[in-house]
Amino acid sequence: MHIGKIKKEFPIFDNKVQNNDLVYLDSANSSQKPRIVIDRIYDFYSKEFSNVGRSVHYLAVAATNLYEQTRTSVQKYINASDKNEIVFTKGATEAINLVANTFGQKYLDEGDEVLITELEHHSNYVPWHFLRKSKKINIEFAEVNDQGEVTLEEIKKKITDRTKIICVTHLSNVTGAILPIKEIVSFAHSKGIPVLVDGCQGAPHLKLDMQDLDCDFYAISGHKMYGPTGIGVLYAKKKWLEDLPPYQGGGGMIREVKKKGISYGELPNKYEAGTMATAQVIAFNESIKFLEKIGIENIEKHERELLDYAVDLLGKNNSVNIIGNPKNKGGVISFTIEGIHPHDIATILDEDGVAIRAGHHCCQILHEKLGLPATARASFGVYNTKDDIDQLNKSINNCKKIFNLK
Amino acid sequence: MHIGKIKKEFPIFDNKVQNNDLVYLDSANSSQKPRIVIDRIYDFYSKEFSNVGRSVHYLAVAATNLYEQTRTSVQKYINASDKNEIVFTKGATEAINLVANTFGQKYLDEGDEVLITELEHHSNYVPWHFLRKSKKINIEFAEVNDQGEVTLEEIKKKITDRTKIICVTHLSNVTGAILPIKEIVSFAHSKGIPVLVDGCQGAPHLKLDMQDLDCDFYAISGHKMYGPTGIGVLYAKKKWLEDLPPYQGGGGMIREVKKKGISYGELPNKYEAGTMATAQVIAFNESIKFLEKIGIENIEKHERELLDYAVDLLGKNNSVNIIGNPKNKGGVISFTIEGIHPHDIATILDEDGVAIRAGHHCCQILHEKLGLPATARASFGVYNTKDDIDQLNKSINNCKKIFNLK
C-alpha cells in the first residue's frame, strides 16, 4: 500500500463536506476509519452476528473465535508476552479508570502519592483524583519544561518514598512531546514503582513493544487507531491482572456464584464483565491488520515528514505561535494566533473544510501552565498529505484577513 | 410493517448457516440487527464520522447533534421526563455497576441491606457483592416461587429497616416471569426505598413508561434491543444523577480541572467520561425508530402468540420439562429434557440451524434453587415465527432419537 494513496482507503474522503474537500486534521481527537474496518462491521452484523462466549451454537462459536483472534492480533501488535494481558474496554478512559480503581483499592493508602505529569489528559488525572478524595492520597505533578516536554530528570525529582504509581502519557495530545517511557519505567522499577502509560496518542503513531517498554499498564483507544468507537484496550502485565481485584461485576467474569460469596473467572474473563463490544472488537482486528499492512515504520516516517513540513510552513507564518518545541515530537501541532481566539480560528478554518480542534483538549492543567485558556490544534493521521498542510496554512491566512491581521 | 414480514428486515436471515435456514432462538442473549441499524453504522463511518462534543468543525457538530438526538429518542421511547435522565453506557452491566458504585459510595454503610431476587442475572448481583466486601453490607434475596416468579408479597416480606435499595429484574431471562415493578416501586417508595430495575429483558419486549413505573433506575442493553453491541442506557431520575458522585473520570465529564481540585460537569456529561460509543449511540436511534415503527403493542402481541404456541407444543412433547409457569410471562422458555444435558441439546439443535442457549444463563443462584446446573433456553425476538417453533420441536425430537429416548 503506497502511503500517498492511503486516502483512497477511507470512504469519508469520497464526499465533499459543505462543498469542500475534507482536510481532516483532528485525528488526535478521533481518526477516520478505513473501508475494511467499516465493511467488517457491516458483514459481521449482516451475516455472522452473535454474542460471544455464552452459547454453543455455530454463530456464537464463530463470533467467540473472531473475538479472541483480535486479542491475539493486539497481543502481537504490541508485543505483549501473553494474550491474556489484553483486556478489552470501551476506551482508554475506562482502561485508566479500571487501573486507578483496582490498584487504588488494593495498594493506595492515606498519604500515598500518585505521580502524574502536567501533560496529562483529564482521563489520566480525574480517575486518580477520585482516590484523592476516597483514600486521601496525594497527586504530584511532574512539570512540563519550556519545550513542552516532561523529562526523565523531572520525573526522578518528583519521586518520593510515598510514590506508589507513576502515570504518564506516551505522546502529548497538545505539544506532541514523546516521553522517554522506557527510561522512566526502568528508573521507576529500580525504585519498585509501577508505571501506567496513557497510550492514546502513542498507539496510533509509534511502534509499540510492551516487553521492551516494560511498563505495567498501557491504555489504548481503538477509535484513535483507525478502529470503531466504543472499544479500547488495557494492556497490563499478567501479574497485575492476577493480583488486582475485578473492576466491574456481571455475567462472564465469574467462576462460581453463590448466595454467600462469589469467585471470579480466570483471565481474560475476570475483567470483561457483561456483554462486551463484540462487533467493535472483531472489527478492530481489521484496524490492526491495516496498520500492519502499511507498516508502523512507514507511518512514523510519513507523519514525521508531514510534521516537519507543517512546523516549517506554520513557523514562517507571521503571528502563528506553535506551542512547545519538543525534541521528540509526534504529529500534533497546537498553536495560537495573536489576536484571534482558537475557537474563531476553528470556525473559520471549518468553512474551508479544514477540521481542527480548538479548546483545552482535555488538558486544563497544561493550559493553565501555558497561561492559555485554549489553543488550536492540527493533528495528523496516515491519510494526511502536504496538500492538507498547505490548505491549513492558506485557511489560517484567511483567518488573519477576516480579523484584519497581517 | 407487517409483523410476519419482519424477518426480511434482518440480513442475517438472507444466508444459510451451515446449510440450514437460521432459526434464531437466542434473542435473550443478543438480538439480531435490522438492516437500517447496520446501514446507519456504515453510513456514519463512511460519510459523517467525527468524535462528538469536542470540536467545532462541521462533522463534529453534526455528530454531536445526532448523538443527542438518540438521547431524545430514548427519552421519548421510555417516557422519561427529562432527556438528561438518559445516560449512555457500554451496556446494562455497566449501567448497574454505575449505580452500585455511586449509590454504594454515598448511601451504603456497614450492616445496610440491598434486596435483590433469586431471579437476578449475575450483572445485578456481582456489583452489589463488591459492596458486601468493601462496605460490609448484606445482600438479601427475595425468593422465587414454584411458578418461577417473585411476588410483591415476597418482596414486602424481605424488606427491613436496613433495606437501602431494591434491585429487581423486569423480566427473568430464565423463567420469563414479568415482575410487578410498578407495585414493587410503589410499596418501596412508601418505605422510602429506591428501586433499580434490570430492564435488559424488559426493554426489548415490553412497553416502557418510566414515569408510570416510577422506578429510580432502569438499565438497558442496546444489543438486546436490535441495536449495536457496546451501547447501553442507564435511565435514572434526575435527582439521583444530580445527587450521586460521578462514576468514571476523564475527558468530557468535568467542569474545571485544577491541580488542587476538580469540579464536575452538568448532566448528562457528568456520567459520560471519555469518548463514548459514538457510532453505536447514533445507530441505536434507528433501533428505537424500528421498534416504534412496528409498535411495541404489536411486538408484545406477536411474542405472546409465539410463546403460547411454543408452551403448548413443547408442553405436549414427552420428556420436555418447561421451567417455571409464571402468570405473566415474556418470550423466554427454559427447559430440560430428562436424560439429555442442555449442552448436548444445544449442540444437536445447532446441527439443524436452531440456535438456543444452554447453561446457567448467568443465573447460578436461580439454577441452584432449581437444583439444575444448567437448562436449555429458547428465547424470541420480533423476527421469529411459528415455523421456528415447529423446527425447534422437530429438532428436540431428533435429540431424543440420538439419545435413544422416547
Place this chain on the structure above:
Amino acid sequence: MNLKELYQEIILEHGKNPRNLRKTDNFTRDAKGNNPLCGDNVHIYLKLNENNKVEDISFEGNGCAISMASASIMTDLVRGKEEKEVKEIVTDFLDMIKEKDELSTQLLNEDEKTKLMCLSGVKQYPMRVKCATLSWHTLTSAMNNSQEIASTED
C-alpha cells in the same frame, strides 16, 4: 458561507476592545459562568442601587471574539436598567438566539437592537451559540444571586 455575518465588524471591534472588562468596586452580586467543553469562562460583577437599578456591571474572563463581544455589548446595554428590565432583555436575547427572528423588547431602542442582532450570526453555527449566550446565562445567575456556576450545557 456566512462567516461575514458571524464576524461582523462590530463583533470584531467589541471582541478586540471589550467594554467593561474589569471588576466593579463594591459589586453587590456576581456569578461565574463557564463552558466546560472549551474552557471559556466569564465572571460577571453587578452593582444594583437601592432602586434595584444596575448602577454598574462589568466582567472578567476569556473567550473567543463572539463571547467577548457578547459580554461587552450586553454589559453596555443593561447598565441603568432595572432588575426586571434586565431579565426581560436577557430573555428576549436568548429567545432570539434560540428561535425567534427578531428582538421584541420595548426596552431597547433600534440602535441597540441592531447591535444585539449582530450576534444573531451564531445561529448558523450551533457550536458557537454557547459562546454568544454564556455571559447572558451568567448574568441571570448573578441576578438571582445564585451560588451555582452558570453553564451553557443544557
Place this chain on the structure above:
Amino acid sequence: MNLKELYQEIILEHGKNPRNLRKTDNFTRDAKGNNPLCGDNVHIYLKLNENNKVEDISFEGNGCAISMASASIMTDLVRGKEEKEVKEIVTDFLDMIKEKDELSTQLLNEDEKTKLMCLSGVKQYPMRVKCATLSWHTLTSAMNNSQEIASTED
C-alpha cells in the same frame, strides 16, 4: 454432519451410566474443576498408595454426556497406573484433542485407545472441547495436589 461421531454409543452409554461416580474413601488427593461459562463442575478424588500408584479414583459432578463420559472413561483407564504414567496419559489425551490425530502412549492397549478416541469427535465442536477436557485438567490439579480450582478457560 458429525453428530454421529460426537455421540457414539459408547459416549452415550458412559454418559448415562458413568463409572466411578462416587467419592473415594480416604482419598489422598483431590481437586475441583469447573467451566465458568456453562457451570459444569467436577470433583476428582484420588487415592495413591505407597508406591504412588492409583489405588482408587472417583469423581462427583455434573455435566453433559461428553464430560460425564470423559470423566468416566478417564477414571477407568488410569486406575492402577503410577503417578508418572497418569501424567503421560493425560498429556497424550490433551495433545490428541488439541492437535494430534492419534494417541501415542504405550501405556494403553488398543482397546483402551479406541475407547478414548471416541472422545475425539469433539474436535469438530470447539465449544465442546472443554467438556471433554475438564476432568483431565482437574486430574492434573489433583495430581499436583494443587489447591487451585482447575478451569478449562485458557
